[in-house]
Amino acid sequence: MATTQEQPEVLAFGAISFLRGHRQGKYPYCHTLLVRDEVLAVIDPSAEKATCRRLARDPRLKAVLISHFHEDHQKYLTFFPDEYIWVPASEVEAFAGLGGVLALMGIKDPEYLAYWQKTLQEEFHFRNRPQVKTFVDGTEFTFGRTRVQVLHTPGHTPGHSCFYFPRESILYLADIDLTPFGPWYGDEASDLDALLASLQRLEEVPARLYLTAHGQGVFPAAAGRQALRQFRQVIFDREAELLHRLQRPRRLQELVGQRLIYRKPLEPKFVYDHIERQMIGKHLQRLLKAGQIRETEEGYVATGRSH
Numbered sequence: 001m002a003t004t005q006e007q008p009e010v011l012a013f014g015a016i017s018f019l020r021g022h023r024q025g026k027y028p029y030c031h032t033l034l035v036r037d038e039v040l041a042v043i044d045p046s047a048e049k050a051t052c053r054r055l056a057r058d059p060r061l062k063a064v065l066i067s068h069f070h071e072d073h074q075k076y077l078t079f080f081p082d083e084y085i086w087v088p089a090s091e092v093e094a095f096a097g098l099g100g101v102l103a104l105m106g107i108k109d110p111e112y113l114a115y116w117q118k119t120l121q122e123e124f125h126f127r128n129r130p131q132v133k134t135f136v137d138g139t140e141f142t143f144g145r146t147r148v149q150v151l152h153t154p155g156h157t158p159g160h161s162c163f164y165f166p167r168e169s170i171l172y173l174a175d176i177d178l179t180p181f182g183p184w185y186g187d188e189a190s191d192l193d194a195l196l197a198s199l200q201r202l203e204e205v206p207a208r209l210y211l212t213a214h215g216q217g218v219f220p221a222a223a224g225r226q227a228l229r230q231f232r233q234v235i236f237d238r239e240a241e242l243l244h245r246l247q248r249p250r251r252l253q254e255l256v257g258q259r260l261i262y263r264k265p266l267e268p269k270f271v272y273d274h275i276e277r278q279m280i281g282k283h284l285q286r287l288l289k290a291g292q293i294r295e296t297e298e299g300y301v302a303t304g305r306s307h
């Protein structure tokens, strides 16, 4: 039977192509990058099933780069041979086995643990890949005339990496995705201060074109730089709102229930409880460190001190 699934939109920038992900690259899909030079390289193979399967069978394929361990960036990695796969060195354990994924996410709730193991195996075809190769900040890949440099940009996850093509001045931002939702730091291993430092570093890259893994996906230079600043501002807006709510004491559990981050109830509830708890918790730690809130018997409360 013929497939009715649409072919992904492809935008070519010389040897570099942007494949728009299924459903506009919305989770559980993401946009995928290709380098078609003397060899074929694929970055974050999650755009669309049939396309990824075809790419995996291309005899010119030599490398598959994964920006970070999140499942929506490796939805169709299962089609690709392990010998070509490269991942961030600082989260290689999340590729070696499920235990590594669960540890970085910080999942302890047994219901969530069972749900997540099943989801990763059935929907994302997770399997242990102890043999993958690793890259670090500054690693450079050469695919014919096309070169790509790894920029280690931790925060979203410990190993999150962006890819910069210096000759073309194209910067792939992965999950620094410039969506209006803003940055995501909902794993236990996510780090808000590291993320802020990464965003600052990315603002200094002389890119003429920004590509992301979700949402709009393609941003010319000025629009990309502005979107990066707005994206960072979301962190400060969230923090200001949290501080406002702490004019009276509130416990973490109450704040989690208020859905300050997601703004609406989403299912499964235990997943979004976990993410809200992680993200609000990271803001609380920052505010405590800055002396803007303190912990009392009744919960966290603003001290009235400004930053």
Ligand SMILES: [Zn+2]
Binding pocket: 068, 070, 156, 175
């Ligand atoms: Zn991610």
